[in-house]
Amino acid sequence: MVFFRLLTILRVFARYRLDKLLPEGLPFAARAALFFFKLFPQPRTASGEKMARGECLRRACEDLGPIFVKFGQLLSTRPDLVPDDIVRELNHLQDNVAPFPNDEFQRIVETSLGAKVSDVFASYEASPLASASVAQVHTAVLKDGRDVVIKVVRPGIEKIIAKDVQLLLLVARWVEKNTLDGKRLHPVEIVQDYRTTIFDELDLQREAANGSQLRRNFLNSPLLYVPEVYWDYTRSNVLVMERIYGIPVTDVAALSAQQTDMKKLAERGVEIFFTQVFEHNFFHADMHPGNIFVATKNPQLPQYIAVDMAIVGSLTREDQYYLARNLLAMFRRDYRQVAELHVQSGWVPATVRVEELEAAIRTVCEPIFEKPLKEISFANVLLSLFRTARRFDMEVQPQLVLLQKTLLNIEGLGRQLYPDLDLWVTAHPFLERWLKNRFHPKTLWGELKRYAPEWMEKFPQVPDLVFNSLQQLPQISERMEQLSNDIAKRNANEQQQKRRTAIALLAFAAAGYFLWQDLAPMLVENVALSDISPSTIALAVVGIAALLFRK
Incomplete structure (x- = not known):
């Protein structure tokens, strides 16, 4: 079963001649393995012209399903790493994947809700508003006049995802068993976490619950608006929620036309991220541009609008604390404390010499400070840190993978909105305040009140x-x-x-x-x-x- 899926992937890669995207100077074995690609003709558009390399990659991702589409979405947020022509084409993957037929969409809605579409909605738009890798969205109006969107999971998508995840697990097990860094990188655990995440994304009731939680966290906040979920019309494969109106965050021309304060917009994006991770410990982990809009009410104090809360993340209190102290120590350039925290948290072996780790971290981090975002690539910083981690047997923390992915999305978004953003100046005061509040008497008193009943119940024993x-x-x-x-x-x-x-x-x-x-x-x-x-x-x-x- 997995073997046939692998053949399908290779066939699609060959059909769209993705070997053209590979760099020059590959080893002979790799060139020999890719020789059969050359047996396929160059793909062409409907008009007979040769298909551009960006369109080839986009169509291959669409043909292969959700996991590849999400990979393409991530690439589209990295203009610093991916050529412009490919980024422009991959942007279509955010919410413009080829739709499935309206008849199928309507059948799923009626079967799930147990009523005809005309009985539930005053009006319903047959053409999709958006079509993504996992689900498709149509607009409608409820009988009471409220504008809504209807989201439906693509039919048969579970089988495709199951095959791809099984293939990823095979690769991960091979890497873990046969490479020097296999055990340190925990590839099997990472893929298993991803499997849980991607299958959770297929449960729209879970997404609705995430959306309700995120809405409560930012209720009446000037930073972020989250649409309301209508639970009476929500099932495991159908979600009905408030329709929002805003400008796509990547439409810089439209944002500029209404004189949006781009600096404030970028700074608020960073503030939203740190608020979710440290204050709420509940963060939107799929913040690609297709899921983010900007409200039009007050361009000088812009407010974000977030949709698609299928993937969320949270940290343990220990990881949250160590992460905050690590970031703060880096902002202060206290590399000694960064090294000590890595040992204390168990992220590196206790046998590592702190002085050597301190020097290595300084070498990676020192060049990135006091630079605007446009001159910093977190992708390159992460790669440097991974190389450092390999030297010191630092194990990958699977629980932080979602957070790292979200950080990469935030960086890509910040580059497009306001390249001169100083990330350190924006984040530093927030972390200082969070750590100060964590040990404030009011916070400690709140923790005492929260756990006191449980302690009192156990005290007689x-x-x-x-x-x-x-x-x-x-x-x-x-x-x-x-x-x-x-x-x-x-x-x-x-x-x-x-x-x-x-x-x-x-x-x-x-x-x-x-x-x-x-x-x-x-x-x-x-x-x-x-x-x-x-x-x-x-x-x-x-x-x-x-x-x-x-x-």
Whole structure:
């Protein structure tokens, strides 16, 4: 099953001649493996012209399904890494993937809601408003006059995603088993996390719940508006929510035409990200440009509008704390503290010399400070950090992968809106304030009130637990001593068996040598078998017996 999916991927790559996108100077083995691509003609448009390389890549992503479309979406946000002609074409993947038929869309809605579209909606637009990799969206009006959008999961998409994830798992297992960095990078765990994330995205009730939570977090906020979910018309594969009106965040011309304060817009984007990660600990993890709009009410104090909350992320309190302190230490250029925090958090082995790690981090981070965003590439910084991580056996933290992906999206968005944004000046005060508030007496009092009932409920059990623990101490000591003796015996047995095996191999080798000394003349000079010395035969028997019965 996975094999056939792999063949499909290769066939699509060959049909669109994606070998043209590969760099020059590939190794001979790679060039030989791609030779069959040249058997396919150059793809052409409907008018007969040769298809541009950007369109080839976009169409290949569309043909192969959601995982490849999402990869194309990520590439479209990186104009610093991807040529302009390819970025322009991949921008169509944000919300302009080829739609599925309206009849199928309407059938799914009516089956899920248990009523005809005309009975539920006052009007319904047959042409899709947007068509993405996982779902398709149509506009409608409820009977009470509220403008809404209807979102439906693409039919049959689960099977395609399951095949792609299975293929990714095979590759990840191979990488983990056969490469030097396999265990450190945790590729299997990362793919398993991604599998959970992508299948969660197919459950529109989960997306609706995420949207409701995000809406509560930013209710009446001037920074971000999240549309309302209409739960009466929402099912696992159908979502009905408030229709929003705004300018796509990538439409810089329209934003400039209404005199939007682009500096304020970029700064508010950074503030929204840090607010979600550190104050709410609940962040929108799919912030590609197709999911973000800008309200038109007040261009001088622009407000973002977010849609598609299928993928969200959160951190443990420990990761949240260490991440904030790491970022703050980097802003202060306190590389010693960054190194110490990496050891304390367990992100690098405790055996690493802090001084060496400090010097390595300084080498990576120092060049990026006091530069506008247009002169900084977080992608390059991350690659440098990954190279540093490899030197110090730093393990990839799968729980931070979504956060890193979101940071890359934020960077790409910031580059398009206001390239002169100083990310450090915007983020530094926020983190200072967050850490200060974390240890404020009001915060500590709030934590005490939150957990006090649970502590009070368990407090009467504490004396019994302490008394039972004290009673068990002698038994634990005896068991530890017994376990220590067992381990010592097992080690002694293993050493004894190793010695016996070594002796047996030596005896067998010696027997083989002497046997050959007697057998060689037989083969050459026709010496009789009876002429073999008894000592040689005895030694051979001893060697074989030693190997067979060495235990």
